[in-house]
Amino acid sequence: xxxxxxxxxxxxxxxxxxxxxxxxxxxxxELSEDEFRPLRLQNGLYIQRHAPxxxxxxxxxxxxxxxxxxxxxxxxTFDRGYxxxxxxxxxxxxxxxxxxxxxxxxxLANVQMHAIQTSGNCIRNVTADPFAGVxxxxxxxxxxxxxxxxxWSTFHPEFAFLPRKFKIAVNGAKEDxxxxxxxxxxxxxxxxxxxxxxxRVLVGGGLGRTxxxxxxxxxxxxxxxxxxxxxxxxxxxxxxGRRDNAYKARIKILVKALGVPEFARQVEEEFAHLKDGPSTxxxxxxxxxxxxxxxxxxxxxxEDAGYRARLADDxxxxxxxxxxxxxxxxxxxxxxxxxxxxxxVAPGDLTADQFDAVADLADRYAFGEVRSTHEQNxxxxxxxxxxxxxxxxxxxxxxLATPNIGLLTDIIACPxxxxxxLANAKSIPIANAIQDRFDKLDYLFDIxxxxxxxxxCMNACGHHHVGHIGILGVDKNGAExxxxxxxxxxxxxxxxxxxxxxxxAAAEMPDVISALIDTYVDQRHDDERFIDTVRRIGVEPFKxxxxxxRQPQRKPAHV
Amino acid sequence: MSDKIIKNGRVVVDERLTVxxxxxxxxxxxxxxxxxxxxxxAVWQTRRDELLxxxxxxxxxxxxxxxxxxxxxxxxxxxLQVIALHFPKFTDGRSYSAATLLRKRHGYKGELRAIGxxxxxxxxxxxxxxxxxxQPQAGRYTDAQLEAALASIDDFTQPYQxxxxxxxxLFRSVNRAADRxxxx
Numbered sequence: 157x158x159x160x161x162x163x164x165x166x167x168x169x170x171x172x173x174x175x176x177x178x179x180x181x182x183x184x185x186e187l188s189e190d191e192f193r194p195l196r197l198q199n200g201l202y203i204q205r206h207a208p209x210x211x212x213x214x215x216x217x218x219x220x221x222x223x224x225x226x227x228x229x230x231x232x233t234f235d236r237g238y239x240x241x242x243x244x245x246x247x248x249x250x251x252x253x254x255x256x257x258x259x260x261x262x263x264l265a266n267v268q269m270h271a272i273q274t275s276g277n278c279i280r281n282v283t284a285d286p287f288a289g290v291x292x293x294x295x296x297x298x299x300x301x302x303x304x305x306x307x308w309s310t311f312h313p314e315f316a317f318l319p320r321k322f323k324i325a326v327n328g329a330k331e332d333x334x335x336x337x338x339x340x341x342x343x344x345x346x347x348x349x350x351x352x353x354x355x356r357v358l359v360g361g362g363l364g365r366t367x368x369x370x371x372x373x374x375x376x377x378x379x380x381x382x383x384x385x386x387x388x389x390x391x392x393x394x395x396x397g398r399r400d401n402a403y404k405a406r407i408k409i410l411v412k413a414l415g416v417p418e419f420a421r422q423v424e425e426e427f428a429h430l431k432d433g434p435s436t437x438x439x440x441x442x443x444x445x446x447x448x449x450x451x452x453x454x455x456x457x458x459e460d461a462g463y464r465a466r467l468a469d470d471x472x473x474x475x476x477x478x479x480x481x482x483x484x485x486x487x488x489x490x491x492x493x494x495x496x497x498x499x500x501v502a503p504g505d506l507t508a509d510q511f512d513a514v515a516d517l518a519d520r521y522a523f524g525e526v527r528s529t530h531e532q533n534x535x536x537x538x539x540x541x542x543x544x545x546x547x548x549x550x551x552x553x554x555x556l557a558t559p560n561i562g563l564l565t566d567i568i569a570c571p572x573x574x575x576x577x578l579a580n581a582k583s584i585p586i587a588n589a590i591q592d593r594f595d596k597l598d599y600l601f602d603i604x605x606x607x608x609x610x611x612x613c614m615n616a617c618g619h620h621h622v623g624h625i626g627i628l629g630v631d632k633n634g635a636e637x638x639x640x641x642x643x644x645x646x647x648x649x650x651x652x653x654x655x656x657x658x659x660x661a662a663a664e665m666p667d668v669i670s671a672l673i674d675t676y677v678d679q680r681h682d683d684e685r686f687i688d689t690v691r692r693i694g695v696e697p698f699k700x701x702x703x704x705x706r707q708p709q710r711k712p713a714h715v
Numbered sequence: 716m717s718d719k720i721i722k723n724g725r726v727v728v729d730e731r732l733t734v735x736x737x738x739x740x741x742x743x744x745x746x747x748x749x750x751x752x753x754x755x756x757a758v759w760q761t762r763r764d765e766l767l768x769x770x771x772x773x774x775x776x777x778x779x780x781x782x783x784x785x786x787x788x789x790x791x792x793x794x795l796q797v798i799a800l801h802f803p804k805f806t807d808g809r810s811y812s813a814a815t816l817l818r819k820r821h822g823y824k825g826e827l828r829a830i831g832x833x834x835x836x837x838x839x840x841x842x843x844x845x846x847x848x849x850q851p852q853a854g855r856y857t858d859a860q861l862e863a864a865l866a867s868i869d870d871f872t873q874p875y876q877x878x879x880x881x882x883x884x885l886f887r888s889v890n891r892a893a894d895r896x897x898x899x
Contacts, residue, residue, distance in 0.1 A: 161891055163873055174870045178836060186860070187836075194806050195836055277806065307875040307885075313843035314815050314878070317808030394812045395782070429820060434877035434884055441886045 157218040157525060158303050159448050160268045167310065168265045171272055175199050176258035183255065198278055198316070200246075200271030201257055202577070209575065210249045210257060211274040212264060216284035216302040216326070217245035217535075219526040221515035226267045228511030230260055239511065241496060241504040243568060243619055244323070245283050245528045246274055250575050272310055277318045277405075279309035279390075283325045285333040286527040289451060290491055290537045292483045296345045296353065298328035300446040301382075304437065305343075308383050315390045319397035320405035322390070323362075335530065337361045337370045337650040338622060340407045341389060346376065354378045359389060359419070360411030363616035367652045368408045373420045379442070381427075383435040388426035392419070452523040452538055457488025460541040475597065476548055476559040488541050492522075494534040494551055495558040495566065499591050502584040503569040504532030513554045521547045530619075531568055531607075533561065563600045564608060564673070565591045568619055572612030572629060573636065579612030581629025581636035586610055586665050593666035594673075603673055606686040609644070622646045624687045625672060626653040627665070638665055642672065642698055643690045656699045664706065671702040716854035717861050721838070722826075723847050724868060726861050731850075733778060733799070733830060734758065753778040753799050753830070756787065763791070770794050778830060785813040785821065792823045800846075802831035811844045818845035818879040835864035842868050845879030 160168070175195070182192040196202075200211035212227070227247060231239045234256050235249045242248055252260060264270055273280055282305045284298045285291060305324055309315070315322075325334040328345040336342025342358035354376045361370025377385045393407045411419045467474045482491040494514065496504050506514070514534060518526045521543045522536035529535055534556070539547060551557040560566045567590065570576065572583025587610055594600055609623025613630075620626035626641035638660050641653030660668050673686075675698045680689045690698070720729050731751045736742060742757040747766065752775055759766060759777040769775035776797025779785065788798065798817065800810035810829070817823040828848035829841050835856070838849055856864060877884040885891070 163875075163885055163889070163891060166873065167871060167875070170871050174867075191805070191834060191836070277808075311840075311871055311874055312876050313840040313874070314811045315808070316837075316840055317806050317811070391812050395809055399807060399809075434882065434887060438886075440892065444886070444892045447892075 157220055157449060157451075158215070158299070158445070159450055161448065164307075165265075165268070168268070168270045168272070171199075171270060171311075172258065172261045172265050175261060179254070179258050194276055194317070197276035198273055199257075199261070200274035201254070202275060207251045208254050208257065210252050210260065210271060211242065212247045212249070212269060212271050213274050213281045214245050214247055214269075214528050215306050216282055216288065216299060217286045217528045217530075218299065219528060221518045221524040221526065223267045223269055224511045224515035224518070224526060226263055226269070228508045228515070230263060231506075231508035231511060234260055235508075238505050238507045240502065240571060241506065241528045241532045241534070243530045243532065243570070243617055244274075244281055245286070245530055246281055247528070248571070250571070275321075277320050277322075278316050279312065279318075279322045279324065282306050282309070283323070283334055283339075283530060285327060285329055286529040286535045287333065287482065287491055287537065288328065288527075289449075290484050290486075290489075291329050291333075292485050293330040294328055294485065295330065295347075296328040297446075298326040298334075298345060299449060300442060301328070301343070301345065301379075302326050303445050303448075304383070304441070305386070308386070308435065312390075315394055318390070318394055319399045320402065320407075322393070322407065324386075332646075332648050332650075335619070335622065335646045335650065338363050338367070338619075338646075339370060341386060342370050343382070348376050352378065355382050355385075357385065357389075359423075360408040360416075362406050362408045363619060363621045364406065365403050365614045365616075366406075366408065367616070367621040368412065369650055369652065370408075371411070371416045373416065373423060380437050381431055383437060384430040384433055385423075385427055387435060388423045388430050391426050392422045396422075452525075454486040454489055454538060456486055457540065457542075459488065460544075463541045463544050466545050472559075473545065473548055475601070476557055477544065479559045479561045479563060480557070481544065484538060486538075489538050490541055490544060492536045492539050492544070492547060492551075493529070493561045494536065494556040495560055496533050496556070497560055497566045497591070498555050498558045499565070499595065500588055501555075502571070502574075503567050503587050506534075510554055510556065513550075514556070517547060517550060531566065533566070559597070560600060562605050562607070564594050564603055564606050564669075565600060567591065567608045567610060568623065569610040570612050570617035572610070572618075576612060576617075578615055579629060580614075580631040581612050581638065582662070583610045583612040583618060583627075583629060586627060586629075586638065586662060589662075589666050590669050593670060603677070604685055607646070608669070619646070620644070621652045622650060623653060624690070625669065630659055632659065636662055638662065640668060640672075640702075642695060643687070645687055654695050656695055657703055660706075667705060668702055671705045672698050675701045717851075717856050717858045718853040719858060719861055720828075720851070721849040721861065721865065721868075724865065726858070726865065729848070729850075731776065731797075731799075731828075747775070750774070752776070753797070753828075756780070756783050759791075760787070767794060770796065773797060776826070776828070778828075779810075779813060781807050781809040781813075781831075783813075785816045788817070788823075789821045792817075792821055792825070795823075795825055797826045797828065798823065799828040799830045799848075799850075802829060802833060805832040805834050805837055811840060814841075814844040814846055815879060835860075835867045838864065838867040839870040843874065843878040843880045 358370035611618035644653030773796035778799035
């Protein structure tokens with residue numbers, strides 16, 4: 157992963173000092189609550205239901221073992237023994253004390269980490285493919301570009317107080333795994349007809365209250381100009397985005413109001429002034445940033461006979477390998493997904509001991525490198541085939557080898573009403589109830605690839621709009637209900653799900669999911685995934701089944 | 716409580732009356748007080764000829780509300796010695812872009828003053844965007860607090876980006892590659 161130089165380190169250290177002083181002034185009464193709030197938010201610090209919540213940046217999901225051990229230490233010392241991986245690849249702690257936060261930030265700075273701009277109306281953590289640098293379908297490694305965007309957006313003086321939050325994602329592979337179509341800016345690394353590298357730029361995607369798929373504003377921006385172009389987008393947004401209504405303040409609303417052609421024209425006009433300006437990138441800078449990634453140098457290895465034999469002989473291992481092991485660009489290596497979705501655990505949670513244990517696994521088997529995913533799992537990017545059996549056994553011992561990646565129980569869920577002050581309804585118990593219903597592994601394998609995403613409110617941290625099945629917590633006269641969508645999808649052909657009908661009580665949710673799955677199983681063609689069946693036959697058959705099953709509950713017989 | 720401001724990195728007395736149009740008042744009609752004043756853009760545009768000499772002497776400056784287009788002053792920058800940009804709330808960041816545009820695109824060299832909800836925790840960003848005068852609301856800080864707040868201007872000593880204050884981004888202003896070689 158990227159290694160700080162003295163300049164990176166100084167900026168983070170200066171932030172620690174700045175925030176320590178701000179916290180001191182707040183506690184001394186020199187800063188009002190209203191004055192302190194945006195400052196603490198830009199340090200990832202929320203005041204939540206039970207305590208402050210601290211969101212720590214994991215730039216484009218990259219971590220090393222030393223950082224994991226620090227996170228484990230923080231979980232043990234300042235929290236209640238666990239942390240949570242978010243859908244922006246970040247890590248949250250739900251129980252720190254406000255006056256401990258400066259110390260926590262100091263510990264993080266010691267391992268090149270921070271909480272900068274993980275909340276607030278500023279440019280947030282840039283996200284990317286968790287398999288960046290190792291994916292077999294990768295065209296260009298997005299990580300150096302992510303790092304360049306991270307540095308450009310960190311404490312940008314002009315864009316710290318935008319109308320609303322601003323999220324950027326970068327994709328460099330054939331299959332987009334960074335959900336760039338639902339970001340404020342989605343950067344897609346492409347080559348033009350002349351073979352030159354550049355970016356296709358999407359703007360105005362987003363989930364939340366008004367879900368919108370981002371649209372192409374530029375088909376090709378040469379790589380040298382990408383920061384100038386982003387600066388142009390941000391300047392148009394900073395000046396013209398709505399500030400009168402927080403719900404209409406995201407750039408997607410501005411793009412919709414102006415229309416894509418007019419928005420693009422304004423950006424081009426601004427870009428004409430900025431083009432070839434000081435932010436113009438140089439090959440030397442790209443090379444320098446790329447050279448600071450201390451990736452392992454891998455040479456192709458022969459196929460491992462022991463691994464193949466075990467696949468044939470050991471059903472449990474084969475199941476894990478099938479779901480949790482992915483092809484690597486270098487022969488003889490694989491990428492491994494450690495599942496943070498075992499039964500009965502909040503999706504994305506890691507205990508302090510698990511942080512340490514994953515660090516140990518990374519050191520022994522994966523060159524000390526770990527990735528967090530927006531699906532709230534953990535990836536060991538480069539593992540020798542010959543080590544997979546041993547890794548599996550050790551991961552199993554610490555509860556991180558559930559063979560369910562991409563299956564129904566690999567649920568994305570926000571922290572929801574158990575923790576979050578914004579939530580209308582709980583998310584985690586719904587995820588757990590669905591996991592309980594589908595506890596037969598053979599059946600899960602038979603159902604195959606499916607994504608269930610749960611958000612506890614319309615802010616959509618659980619990305620429910622792009623779940624094959626999306627579940628949204630809503631408030632109905634003070635009671636918690638759940639609205640269900642189907643047909644959402646992430647990836648190259650991203651789509652927003654359609655609502656199937658009136659919402660459900662929490663207790664009904666496992667039955668609702670069962671009815672949806674039963675419909676799929678009845679209707680599917682051979683080897684057709686759930687999402688493909690929905691796309692082929694539409695919402696209606698699913699809807700009919702779900703609400704038919706539900707009828708007796710709605711109108712109980714009078715006895 | 717202090718009614719001083721920060722100018723070019725020092726705490727000074729530099730009072731200016733900010734004239735605002737009350738509801739129903741027309742730019743053409745209001746009395747512009749004598750002495751050091753800041754007038755709204757509409758007043759300046761309506762009565763430019765009348766006010767030009769006072770502007771040239773630096774006695775009179777113009778203030779822009781957040782969101783008012785800085786480019787409308789592009790033709791007046793040679794005459795104006797003082798321009799102020801208003802922050803209705805410190806979380807309203809529009810005036811950072813206006814400041815950057817005035818300095819970088821339009822080449823404004825005179826005093827650029829931040830007025831409105833101007834707080835020390837934004838001094839670093841403000842000065843980097845080209846503000847050389849920072850005027851917190853009267854009474855927000857004590858003299859001692861304002862002196863202490865000078866330190867915030869330098870919260871980040873070598874930021875990544877280019878800005879009005881730093882004409883080049885870090886990757887162009889220092890040789891970061893050399894730094895790495897030195898470490899190895």
